[in-house]
Amino acid sequence: MQDPNLITLLISMPAPDYVVIYPVKKILLYLQVVFYIVAGINHFRNPVIYYTLIPPYFPSHPILNTCAGITEIILGSLLLFNSTRKWAAYGIILMLLAFIPAHIYHIQMKGCLPGLCFPEWAVWLRLFLLHPILIAWAWWYRK
Secondary structure (H helix, E strand, O other), X not given: OOOHHHHHHHHHOOOOHXXXXXXXXXXXXXXXXXXXXXXXXXXXXXXXXXXXXXXXXXOOXXXXXXXXXXXXXXXXXXXXXXXXXXXXXXXXXXXXXXXXHHHHHHHHOOOEEOOEEOOHHHHHHHHHHHHHHHHHHHHOXXX
């Protein structure tokens, strides 16, 4: 019969962090890849929604929308490769920071833009909760 103290000790030992975190981090990486690629494609499927999100003081809404969509698709794809993941993460962070004027504009418009209306609290939440979470999510993959 085995020593019950040894079994208790083995059961109570925590798993190394990488054993628990690695599969979760890998799954979340693939989720992030899909998120940005789908978001980028959506810039081409529903461009008018994005045109309304771009503040009027920015010129060439169609060109800005196309650039944003292409950037999201490219950066999402670059997350897949170890050799480019770090730069893709930094690129996503910069892209998210570049989107802040659009979020501020949406707040200034009280959450309502032509064809796109959200409760005012939701647009504040997007900027001050969702946006930092997306930045932190990208930051996690910089190494």
